[in-house]
Amino acid sequence: MxxxxxxxKRAFQILFEGDQRGADVLTVLADWIRLSRADTRQPPVSxxxxxxxxxxxxxxxxIDELISQxxxxxxxxxxxxxxRNILRLGAYELIWVDETPDxxxxxxxxxxxxxxxxxxxxxxxxxxxxxxxxxKPSLRRDxx
Numbered sequence: 548m549x550x551x552x553x554x555x556k557r558a559f560q561i562l563f564e565g566d567q568r569g570a571d572v573l574t575v576l577a578d579w580i581r582l583s584r585a586d587t588r589q590p591p592v593s594x595x596x597x598x599x600x601x602x603x604x605x606x607x608x609x610i611d612e613l614i615s616q617x618x619x620x621x622x623x624x625x626x627x628x629x630x631r632n633i634l635r636l637g638a639y640e641l642i643w644v645d646e647t648p649d650x651x652x653x654x655x656x657x658x659x660x661x662x663x664x665x666x667x668x669x670x671x672x673x674x675x676x677x678x679x680x681x682x683k684p685s686l687r688r689d690x691x
Contacts (some may be wrong), residue, residue, distance in 0.1 A: 554595035562632040576600045603639040610638045617678050629664040637676045649680045
C-alpha cells in the first residue's frame with residue numbers, strides 16, 4: 548500500500564523536523580499543510596499522515612517513557628535523532644493503531660531506518676519495536 552508508506556514517511560519527516568527545530572509537532576504539521584495548500588509543487592498531507600502525527604502528539608509523553616524504559620544502553624537524548632523519531636512513530640502506530648498489523652509496522656519502520664539512518668539502525672529499531680509488540684497487551688492495560 549504505497550499511500551500508507553508515503554504517509555508514514557511524511558509523518559516521520561514531520562516528527563524529525565519538530566525534534567530538530569524544538570517545535571511542537573502539531574505546529575510543524577500545520578506548517579506542512581499550509582505550505583501544501585499554498586504551493587502546488589508541494590505534495591498534499593494525507594489524512595493518514597495527520598492521524599499519525601496527531602496520535603503521536605496525544606501520546607508523546609508515554610511513548611518517550613516506553614522508548615526510554617526499553618532502549619537498552621541508550622538514553623532518549625543520546626539516541627540518533629532519526630532513530631528516536633522512527634521509534635516514536637512506530638511505537639504510536641504499533642500500540643494505538645489497531646487496524647495496522649504489527650508486522651507491517653515493524654517492517655515499515657525498519658525500512659525507514661534503512662533509508663534514513665545508519666547500518667546498525669534497522670536492527671536497533673526492529674529489536675526495540677519487537678519488544679514493545681510483545682509487551683503491547685500490558686502496555687495498553689498500564690495506560691487505561
